[in-house]
Amino acid sequence: MNWFELITLHSPPLIVAVPLLTAFLTPLVSKINEIVRNLFVLIMLCITGLLVLILGYDVLTNGIRTYVFGGGAPLPSGMNIPVRIMFEIDSMTIFMVIITIILAIICILYSWSFMKDQDGLDKYYTIILLLVTSIFGMELTGDLFNFFVFLEISCITSCALIAFYVHKKESLDAAFKYIVISSIGALFILFAIGLLYAQYNALNMATIANAIQFTFFDKIVLVLLVTGLAMKSGLAPMHMWLPDAYSSSPASVTFILVGATLAGLYGGLRVIFTIYGNQLLNTGFTFYPGLLIGIIITTLGVLSIFIGVFMALKRSDFKKMIAYTAVAEIGYMFLAIGSYLIGLALSVPDNPQMLVAGTYALKGGLFHILNDALDIGLLFLVAGAVYYATKQTSLNSLGGLARNMKYTTIFFLIGLLAVSGMPPMNGFASKLLIYQSTYQISPILSIIAIICSIMLLAVFVKVFQSIFLGPEIPSLKNVKEVPKSMLAAMALVACIIIFIGLFPNIIIDNLVTPAAEALQNTTSYISTIVGGA
Amino acid sequence: MIDTFLKSLETGSGFWNPLVLGLAIIIALLLIYIIRGFGKKDYKKGTEQTKAFLSGNPEYSKDEMHIKGKNLYWGFTQALKSVYNVLEKMHNGNTSDYVLWFVIIIGALFIIIGVI
Numbered sequence: 001m002n003w004f005e006l007i008t009l010h011s012p013p014l015i016v017a018v019p020l021l022t023a024f025l026t027p028l029v030s031k032i033n034e035i036v037r038n039l040f041v042l043i044m045l046c047i048t049g050l051l052v053l054i055l056g057y058d059v060l061t062n063g064i065r066t067y068v069f070g071g072g073a074p075l076p077s078g079m080n081i082p083v084r085i086m087f088e089i090d091s092m093t094i095f096m097v098i099i100t101i102i103l104a105i106i107c108i109l110y111s112w113s114f115m116k117d118q119d120g121l122d123k124y125y126t127i128i129l130l131l132v133t134s135i136f137g138m139e140l141t142g143d144l145f146n147f148f149v150f151l152e153i154s155c156i157t158s159c160a161l162i163a164f165y166v167h168k169k170e171s172l173d174a175a176f177k178y179i180v181i182s183s184i185g186a187l188f189i190l191f192a193i194g195l196l197y198a199q200y201n202a203l204n205m206a207t208i209a210n211a212i213q214f215t216f217f218d219k220i221v222l223v224l225l226v227t228g229l230a231m232k233s234g235l236a237p238m239h240m241w242l243p244d245a246y247s248s249s250p251a252s253v254t255f256i257l258v259g260a261t262l263a264g265l266y267g268g269l270r271v272i273f274t275i276y277g278n279q280l281l282n283t284g285f286t287f288y289p290g291l292l293i294g295i296i297i298t299t300l301g302v303l304s305i306f307i308g309v310f311m312a313l314k315r316s317d318f319k320k321m322i323a324y325t326a327v328a329e330i331g332y333m334f335l336a337i338g339s340y341l342i343g344l345a346l347s348v349p350d351n352p353q354m355l356v357a358g359t360y361a362l363k364g365g366l367f368h369i370l371n372d373a374l375d376i377g378l379l380f381l382v383a384g385a386v387y388y389a390t391k392q393t394s395l396n397s398l399g400g401l402a403r404n405m406k407y408t409t410i411f412f413l414i415g416l417l418a419v420s421g422m423p424p425m426n427g428f429a430s431k432l433l434i435y436q437s438t439y440q441i442s443p444i445l446s447i448i449a450i451i452c453s454i455m456l457l458a459v460f461v462k463v464f465q466s467i468f469l470g471p472e473i474p475s476l477k478n479v480k481e482v483p484k485s486m487l488a489a490m491a492l493v494a495c496i497i498i499f500i501g502l503f504p505n506i507i508i509d510n511l512v513t514p515a516a517e518a519l520q521n522t523t524s525y526i527s528t529i530v531g532g533a
Numbered sequence: 534m535i536d537t538f539l540k541s542l543e544t545g546s547g548f549w550n551p552l553v554l555g556l557a558i559i560i561a562l563l564l565i566y567i568i569r570g571f572g573k574k575d576y577k578k579g580t581e582q583t584k585a586f587l588s589g590n591p592e593y594s595k596d597e598m599h600i601k602g603k604n605l606y607w608g609f610t611q612a613l614k615s616v617y618n619v620l621e622k623m624h625n626g627n628t629s630d631y632v633l634w635f636v637i638i639i640g641a642l643f644i645i646i647g648v649i
Contacts, residue, residue: 432542
């Protein structure tokens with residue numbers, strides 16, 4: 001075995017271990033000087049990114065990978081089910097891990113200048129890296145209890161980061177709300193995992209999926225897991241923590257918090273498609289649980305879009321406005337996922353078109369996860385840049401910034417067009433898939449989605465007019481463009497957005513379609529893992 | 534390789550190719566440039582021609598002329614006041630109420646899925 005094969009073999013635990021070790025080494029490296037610390041964190045995350053690429057290539061080429069911790073040691077006699085912690089990596093996992101590493105690297109690059117005037121930066125970088133570790137853990141693990149542990153780490157680190165501005169009461173208030181709501185959600189998730197363990201004597205997702213019977217207890221578990229993870233991902237009407245948390249934390253933190261939120265959504269997808277896949281992913285009207293779950297998810301998705309857009313339209317705080325649009329964007333993903341479940345349930349031999357429409361909806365929903373992370377993320381970075389330059393976030397106090405912050409204005413315009421689903425940006429490609437596929441399932445869903453997308457454009461036209469256009473405000477006369485590292489971070493996101501917008505097929509063919517197929521093909525996932533354990 | 538970049542996005546009931554849109558934008562810009570060529574040539578910057586005409590009223594200072602965030606969409610929000618009242622009540626900032634929504638959704642799902 002050569003060194004490359006060795007790295008490929010051990011890449012799943014290394015993706016978690018590298019940021020984890022970096023997190024604890026960062027305070028020590030900080031003793032040398034700030035520049036060394038910043039470079040150290042960025043280089044270690046780039047190494048993690050390299051490991052993600054190696055693992056991604058391996059999984060997309062050779063199929064599902066499993067990594068058993070302590071796999072070399074013999075099992076007790078007669079035991080042939082996976083009892084150890086396992087990392088299970090399929091194309092869906094790779095899709096999410098790639099999103100996370102992009103967000104993490106850009107977050108660190110942006111933080112260099114954005115956070116330089118703050119105290120306690122060694123702790124800041126440590127907690128950011130621990131949050132990144134927990135997101136990776138949630139995405140890579142195939143063990144439910146392990147997932148819960150990483151979820152808890154994510155909640156605690158997120159809370160610490162939301163409360164970073166300890167001198168601001170809004171930050172402390174948002175952090176308190178977040179930890180209370182997250183802890184309650186996590187407790188329900190733990191209870192659900194306990195119920196599954198009591199029934200099936202296993203914690204491995206594939207093993208449970210193989211054994212699940214959709215009993216009375218399984219229904220309780222389904223409700224608890226889906227609700228807990230939907231709250232973590234900011235689905236209405238359990239989204240109230242999100243606008244406060246996103247708007248009260250530093251922009252660089254909000255950027256990575258988007259990744260943590262999407263990891264919650266990923267957990268929800270694993271529950272519905274992997275653990276309950278064999279029970280819910282059935283065609284035909286007779287099998288109602290899949291249809292019911294689809295209708296519920298779609299309804300809550302539409303509600304999220306509606307609440308997010310309407311609340312954003314009335315806000316006058318830049319960051320809070322973007323936070324509410326993030327709720328709406330989450331709604332688009334849930335709308336697509338719910339539409340897939342409905343399409344699958346309504347698909348009968350005489351009407352296979354519904355299944356085709358549902359599959360396109362799923363692809364659109366998954367593609368929108370990537371696009372949302374980048375588009376909303378870019379807008380938060382721009383909001384951070386405006387705050388950095390002016391110390392203001394209220395639309396009523398800002399104006400005419402396009403004169404002094406030309407590059408930031410261009411990046412905002414790119415983010416605005418992308419979030420509003422305007423062609424040729426990436427947001428349009430994923431929303432087009434969602435519109436056209438949901439139209440075949442129910443035209444009213446598609447119409448609501450399109451109208452709300454137009455309203456999103458109206459929201460950001462208001463922001464653009466209020467902050468960047470208009471005459472020069474005397475108090476903002478001396479405002480200067482933000483430092484280069486912040487511009488570089490925003491430029492990087494903007495370039496990815498434009499690239500995906502111009503060549504959406506490259507991402508759909510190589511990442512989104514394999515991820516959608518991985519979610520749809522529950523049997524293959526179970527047989528690979530349970531059979532290979 | 535080039536085929537990969539030129540490929541259209543299939544949406545199930547149609548297709549989308551951003552490069553075609555790009556081409557259309559370039560053609561539209563060319564047309565705009567040509568039409569602009571027919572414009573008046575005697576336009577002079579910084580003269581009376583470029584001053585705002587407000588029906589004889591005096592021009593406000595630059596700061597006062599800026600349309601702020603609060604000035605936009607007030608008619609829309611006013612017309613949908615009843616909807617906004619409900620939404621604002623939902624987002625009252627009370628953590629207990631936020632947790633209550635979580636409990637309500639769990640209860641509703643228990644009933645719909647058939648647990649209760």
